Amino acid sequence: MASGERLPSGVLDIHAEAEPLRLEGFLPYRLNMLATEVSQTLARAYGRKFGISIPEWRVLATLGQFGVMTARDIGGHSRMHKTTVSRAVAALEKRRLIVRRANRADMREAFLALTDAGTTIYQEIVPMARAFSDSLCEGLSETELRQMNVLIDKLAERVASLGNG
């Protein structure tokens, strides 16, 4: 049976097989393909150039944006698992791209911040990331871009409520 075809009205086809799912038209699948491709293409770019993994880039990006943060807050903002953050932070600290300073008011956590070297790399990656994003959005009108962001927000809100509720 062709997609979109209908049974004669009033007839319930209890015994018919379910219509097969066309994967390439299935929104969750389409979203995931696109996002994976986008993410990996960008990651290849800065990975080749700076030897930075995705979690490491996210830590750099978060610290570049907010200045000083704890590992917990970095994870919260960039939605990374605390173990992922812990390892990315350890790697970046070893390469002296970030520093860890004690919080005397709470010795469990530590304040993290970019070093000068870290800031330098950050400021090299940011234009690369922006150029990539701009190039990606080339061909989308201003209206389409706004629409895309609205749609992402709506879907994100929806999936969050599906996951929890």
Add this chain to the structure above:
Amino acid sequence: MASGERLPSGVLDIHAEAEPLRLEGFLPYRLNMLATEVSQTLARAYGRKFGISIPEWRVLATLGQFGVMTARDIGGHSRMHKTTVSRAVAALEKRRLIVRRANRADMREAFLALTDAGTTIYQEIVPMARAFSDSLCEGLSETELRQMNVLIDKLAERVASLGNG
């Protein structure tokens, strides 16, 4: 400096720091967050119920859609790495959800197809996946949904050309 603010025209601020990147407004990041959340929420649903991983579900879905295929074609259509396909196929075959039949015309490859048990599970997952997708798209108008698909296509095409060219 606030986002969107401009320097006085004619002035190049050679020495100014680059504007920090707002991660939560950065399209590649936003896309990835959304897709990951959508994918994992759906995977949790059929994972809990049927003990099926994402690669396994993709193999089932591809075979459910196309009937008989080789591992190579499954990977090509669902964009999975050949080792991922190989392992998903082995697991599904062990559970007798798919069968492998030799291609006498080319003994390197094998024809794969759903068994009755595999078809049964497939036909149970499909409505669940459809319901999830429908529920996700609730709140999006027909127009917005069309627009979303147009935008995904445009971005996918664009990122493909960025990756290769």
Add this chain to the structure above:
DNA sequence: GTGGGTTTGTTTCAGCTGAAACGATCAAGT
């Protein structure tokens, strides 16, 4: 202050992933 429960961050461990090497098969040229 002490004990019980919580929070921050690290480590351990088991599972997943993909690059690379591999065996088997095929196709084409000689």
Add this chain to the structure above:
DNA sequence: ACTTGATCGTTTCAGCTGAAACAAACCCAC
């Protein structure tokens, strides 16, 4: 037929991921 090179699929191996266990520090009621 034999060699060469490509293709299909599996296995190996090294790296990444997150759940769970853990240590250290915190908070608070008693």
